[in-house]
Amino acid sequence: MKALRSMRLWLVWACLACAALHAFAPAPTLAQGILGPxxxxxxxxxxxxxxxxxxxxxxxxxxxxxxxxxxxxxxxxxxxxxxxxxxxxxxxxxxxxxxxxxxxxxxxxxxxxxxxxxxxxxxxxxxxxxxxxxxxxxxxxxxxxxxxxxxxxxxxxxxxxxxxxxxxxLRLWPMPLNPANWPAAASETSTLAVDLWNEGATRFGSERARATARDNLPAILGLLVVGLLLIARGRALMERLTQTLQDQASARGRKVGSLLVSLGQIVAPVAGVVAVSHAITLSAMAGPRTTLVVEVLPAISFILYAAGWLAGRVFPKNGLQTSPLNLSEDRRREGRFHTAMFGVVMALDALRTVALPPARVGEAATSVMAFPFIVVAGLLLFRIGQLMLASVRNDLGDDEPSSFRNSVIDLLGRGAIAIGVIAPLLALPGYIAAATALVYPAGLTLGLIGVLFVLQTLVVDLYGLATRNEDGGRDALLPVLIGFLLALALVPLLALVWGARVADLTEIWARFREGYQVGSTRISPTSFLLLAIVFSIGYGITRLLQGALKSQILPKTRLDQGGRNAVVSGVGYLGIILAALVAVNSAGLDLSNLAIVAGALSVGIGFGLQNIVGNFVSGIILLIERPVSEGDWIEVGGVQGTVKSISVRSTRIQTFDRTDVIVPNQDLVAGQVTNWTRYNMTGRLIVPVGVAYGSDTRHVERVLREIAEAQPLAILNPPPSIVFMGFTQEFLSFEIRVILRDVNFSLSVRSDINHMIAKRFAEEGIGLTHIPREIWPASEPEVENGLTEAEIAALLVVEPPHRPQKDNVPKGTHVVDLHRQTEEEEDADGDGEADAEGASEGTGSTR
Known part of the structure; x- marks a missing residue:
């Protein structure tokens, strides 16, 4: 039987490092001899x-x-x-x-x-x-x-x-519960104890061994003292120091410091075990089997103390420490116990595998000795899985959907429970190898995922420490990406834990490095790397050229801002296309093999992407012909506003109420567009004026002309015109028509003109129009029901020339609008001006 997989955890990184060196190394020695430099x-x-x-x-x-x-x-x-x-x-x-x-x-x-x-x-x-x-x-x-x-x-x-x-x-070993196999296990265990004792006694009785021990006595005593002190007090000291740092909630970087210090809970006792092992070796008192056990003690202690450290990080004692599981303090204490005990079981079973290898003690003894460890490990896995499911239940509300994190924890918990039950059942009839291949890799998998959580938390804390925002690191993109890369790096480790060979991983990497044959071209990671480097260089040169054009060259030309933007955008698109072509050519990729794909893509464009392609082509037309430029005030599809930016697919228009409207470029090219400020900013302003009957029309015209000519933005060639529009039932209608240098200020000019009209008409004695409204009482029965004669007399007033608010008139009173017909006609005539005024609120423009 192979060595227990738990012994491979501390060798995983070394194996991957060797594989990486083998993958990236130049020609091997044998190959150099075969091929020559x-x-x-x-x-x-x-x-x-x-x-x-x-x-x-x-x-x-x-x-x-x-x-x-x-x-x-x-x-x-x-x-x-x-x-x-x-x-x-x-x-x-x-x-x-x-x-x-x-x-x-x-x-x-x-x-x-x-x-x-x-x-x-x-x-x-x-x-x-x-x-x-x-x-x-x-x-x-x-x-x-x-x-x-x-x-x-x-x-x-x-x-x-x-x-x-x-x-x-799949091999069936002797049944561990068969009493006939128990004497073999007991005999091998007692034989090991006797051999260790005899080796020690034989070495102690050897004069040469005693001489060696006397020569190395100072070093042996020093190593023993330091080693035993680190084993006895090192872990507890580091744990207290870690707890002290965690309690300092106001200290910046306390989380990072406490995590780094907590690693001493592994380093200190393992260093003590290494010191004791070296002291035993220097004493020359260890025989062959004792030496084998002593040499493996550092690895065994690493498994033991690493499990205890990981238990404290995943199930922390301090509630302020970040934990991947939502558990109460009692459940966290239970989780720490089960995780640490799983490490003890792994360490003891690994020690048993080294001290009592199956090849020496036989299958029957191995089956009996391995069975208790498998049962205890399965029970611990079962309890840890239950804690993970409890955490998921604590996180979820009544109708709250499960998050991805909880889904992963739920899956891992159920898997741990299933393996915790299946592994002992497999070991019961004698499938020891299959049970071992399930229970210990499952525990190592949970441990590696716990280590991944610790590393991701460290990345978040380091990012928060670097950005001086410890609370915002979890929502940043960079820590998430680094955490994702760490999760990818975990995949090879999990493969090794579950029985994959290092050769399997190196073979996958070799296939990946060699690439794949596509037609007459071999596509490899080297090709893609070269393509990315060349394209990045081309893109950087393009950006530098765009910056030089935008800031140094184009401002010295006669092009307007829209033309400059079009040139800069065109250079950008051209540079990207050229960079892509040069990169593909440098990588040696033959794009002729993609002709069929391009043909199929063109069909897809013709059907499904025609709108996108149409907008893209329209954007290029807009950048070349420039019927619309940035800063223009346009009207398209019932939307008025200022053009803020023109991209390849769409144009962003900012309306007068400061909202952005995204208009597809195809609408600007194929539809009707009104450009109010394409070639100049001049525009005409019309201000209507109503004068009371009986006023001197020539005098009114002269006063209005002086008011118009006094405006600083008014153009005097052609001069402002005063038009006597005609007679209405209420007033004499005049209009001030003036052309402004900048139509964007028409609203402020209109306001100034109205102020001047009110002031000058008061000085010149010219009366503005007003519309009388007559209100009389209702019939006699209604008066008795509601209003007195005094109240009716108070209502006999002349209203301003606007429509009365009938809701404010007392019940029982008839309101007669003497000029209703006239006002409706005025509303119809003034709709255009009202719309223009409303549209010009954002820029002060009225047409």
Missing amino acids: ATSADELAPPDYKQWEKTATRAEREIADRETDSVAYEAMRGYLVEWRDTFLRAQGINASRIASVRGQVDALGPAPAEGATEPDDIAQRRKELTEQLAELRAPVVSAEEAYQRADGLIREIDRVVRERQTQEL
């Missing part, structure tokens, strides 16, 4: 195919022999991987020369069809180039064939190893 692909020497044939033949023979152990398979797989990398690089031999010859062949034009002929000199040249191309491609073809063979052998080895792993998991 070179500065470029064209200078590579062909591989030694004779040596490769021997290696491949031996690999095929070992694969066919099913008695070969897994260690030999892994060693052979390593050699095959090196050969495969060698053949992959060899496929680039003569790459530039092959590309050049192919270009020459393409320059000759397509080969003649069957039965057709071409000039003799061209045919001869085509034949020479074809032979030359075949000769250049000969080593490439050999490398491709050898690559496929090596890759096939690697796949076959992986298949055999996976089959063995599956058979091992």
